[in-house]
Amino acid sequence: MPLTFNSLPQIYAAPFDTVIDVRSPAEYAEDHIPGAISLPALSNDQRAVVGTIYTQEAPFKARKIGAAMVARNAAAHIDGPLAAKSGAWQPLVYCWRGGQRSGSFASILKQIGWRAETIEGGYRSYRRLVVGMVHDTPLPHQLVVLDGNTGTAKTELLGLLAQRGVQIVDLEGLAAHRGSLFGAIDRPQPAQKAFESALAQAFTGLDPARPVVVEAESSKVGNLLVPSAIWSAMRAAPRLRLTAPLSARARYLVRAYADLIADKSALQDTLAKLIPFQGHDQVIAWQTLAETGDFETLAAELMGKHYDSRYAKSREGKSEETLAEIPLDTMNPADLERAADTIRNRLPRQG
Secondary structure, three states: OOOOOOHHHHHOOOOOOOEEEEHHHHHHHHHHOOOOOOOOOOOHHHHHHHHHHHHHHHHHHHHHHHHHHHHHHHHHHHOOOOOOOOOOOOOEEEEOOHHHHHHHHHHHHHHHOOOOEEEHHHHHHHHHHHHHHHOOOOOOOOOOEEEOOOOOOHHHHOOOHHHOEEEEEOHHHHEEOOOOOOOOOOOOOOHHHHHHHHHHHHHHHOOOOEEEEEEEEOEEOEEOOOOOOHHHHHOOOOOOEEEEOHHHHHHHHHHHHHHHHHHHHHHHHHHHOHHHHHHHHHHHHHHHHHHHHHHHHHHHHHHHHHHHHHHHHHHHHOOOOEEEEEEEEEEEEEHHHHHHHHHHHHOOOOO
16 A cells, blocks of 8 residues: 655655655656655656557557556666665655556566555655645744845855854755856756755754754745745845955955856856846946956956845845844955854854
């Protein structure tokens, strides 16, 4: 009988050696239970073929052809990734809705002697739990937002806080994006559903009785939306505001965005996207700074003429509680270490 899970912690802590996602590779790529491996019962093309036969010809014919495909794919998995598994191995198998694909694959595994189980409702039941947590119910954690203008090392300070035992959630890290026009990194962003899965797992692993620090963001990180329950908690959260001289922030950005600076062509293309906001003449001047390698001046002008004013406008009319203002001076490693100590000491005491 399929297993029923009523909470995400139950799924994360399920006592199985391996969680197997037998959906198609495309379904797995969009999202999956954290830690699950992909052993598709049907490939992307096979799934399309079976679906077409089911709707355009006959369900019986589709099931028969699909069963043969699943059997051949299962044999390949057993001879391949599962070949070294011992008799004591216990897998948990799921598909889209806990139906034929997971049932068929688990049945074959059971015939071999492995104690395979399936999930009632499959991926859909897991997805409902994720949506319930990150969209439908208030977040039980007290968030503290680390705020500050561009170049105040918010992401690096999150890492330093984590080293000090502070609970953090790195939204930009989970979204694979640094949160601005210049925020792309060397890997693609996950799908929206995968982002939400990662957030659900991250928050589930934290103690609601202790504060959780997150970086100030807009409602989108790159192309991804911050889920509604988390966004609501962020908007209501008290803030720790970082301040630093423009010159120090410019020097810091040159270090932090070394990857973007190294690709001058990509930098020029990104700067061109600012034309609708700043006009051709200003952007050409910035592109000239990039071409000549005057990156500190470029960073200072981008902040002074574009980002700082946009940040200030976004704060207008908001009655945000500020716990403390944390001044940064040189923004060298020692300065950031001191700031992390100060932030940790200014967090609300709970629990």
